[in-house]
Amino acid sequence: MAAPPQNKLLRVGLIQDGQIIEERHVRRDTVTIGHDARNTFVLPAAEDRPARFGVFEFQGHQFQLVINESMRGRVNLGSSDVDFDALRAQGLASRRGELFVLPLQESARGKVELGDATLFFQFVAPPAEEARPLLPSDIRVSRWKTMDRVFFGILAASLLLHFSGAALIISAEAPKEQELALDQLDDRFVRAIIPQRPAEPARPITAGPAEAPKEEAKAPEPKEGDDKPTSDKPAGAAAAERHAEMVKKVSGKGLLKMLGSKSDGAGGAFQDVLGGASGGNDIAAALQGAGGVGVANEVTTAKGTGPRGGGTGSVTGIGELGTQGGGKVDLGSKKEVEVKGRVQDAAPEVDSSEVDRDALARYVRARKGAIQSCYEKELKRNPNLKGKVVVRFSITPTGRVGEFDIDENTLGSESVASCIRAVIRAWVFPFKPDADATVSYPFVFSPTG
Known part of the structure; x- marks a missing residue:
């Protein structure tokens, strides 16, 4: 059967040298003792006293006295007055591991001896709440009488006006803005959207010390012996003549002149570089010492009207490049430096x-x-x-x-x-x-x- 709820407060006092040092009124909290600063009652450290020990525990709407084998004291249970030895011997306190637990009624009181300090406890009624004093009815004044009616009226009218205006603005339909075309915009907006680019100043042309200023290229005047395009020739024939004339002028200048030249009736610069007709064999002989390199077979010219340089042939892969006579280099094994x-x-x-x-x-x-x-x-x-x-x-x-x-x-x-x-x-x-x-x-x- 569950214990009835306790309405009284547990009064616990600490007595040392016959004087009350500290007193607490507890409603539903656990009362602890020890030298830890978080205890309800802080006591000096001792060998037989733990740092934190709960003497009174509140469980199941009822306080319980918790004692161990070495604690001394007495408890008055209303009809009898027994000491802690009798509680442990007669089984009045239930055993919980190394501790003994005794449920306390509101009529219980007693003391717990803790060496040079003693705890006494009893249940007391909670203090009655003080009633607030009320003034006589003829003196009491209502808030409406003390209120400034002029100020209240102005405040009410102002709130009504502001809320009405806000409601009208919210309920009104938003005006539609007419979109303007680009030609209808003002000039200042056009200048802001399309900024004008400043004119770049003309760069002066300076001639070098060893180079005279060149005259502007003038179109060459046609000579009497040159072929002049006439209106009776077709446009394609005139374009072909201009292309042939351009090729003739360019072929005699620069790299094209060197590549196309001939010496002593022999081949041009390509033959000087690559050798004669047996140049391919000479290159093959020069490359015989290199391992892993092969020479492509001779390309057979394809018959037909294909593009120049066309044909079929097989090419030997390079494979793994290597040189003969290479030795092995032993770099040794990498060792990590030991750090202690x-x-x-x-x-x-x-x-x-x-x-x-x-x-x-x-x-x-x-x-x-x-x-x-x-x-x-x-x-x-x-x-x-x-x-x-x-x-x-x-x-x-x-x-x-x-x-x-x-x-x-x-x-x-x-x-x-x-x-x-x-x-x-x-x-x-x-x-x-x-x-x-x-x-x-x-x-x-x-x-x-």
């Missing part, structure tokens, strides 16, 4: 008595190789890398790492700090503190050799 670093640690700082510093240092030294690996990775890139990194992290009640931060990094390498953060976050410590324990751990890095 040294990691030294000092005694850590721990703000909790539940975590042994020596045991924590042994745990970290056994896993220092992973942190040394983080340092040696960056030491290969920077052989002069050395410095100190101080990390601060918290150990949660589950043994894992909670908050993590870098307090000091004279090493100057964010990559090493990030690698250390990833390594430490993967650790699971053998310590199980009641609350988060903060640890400050220094590492000093230096290269060896």
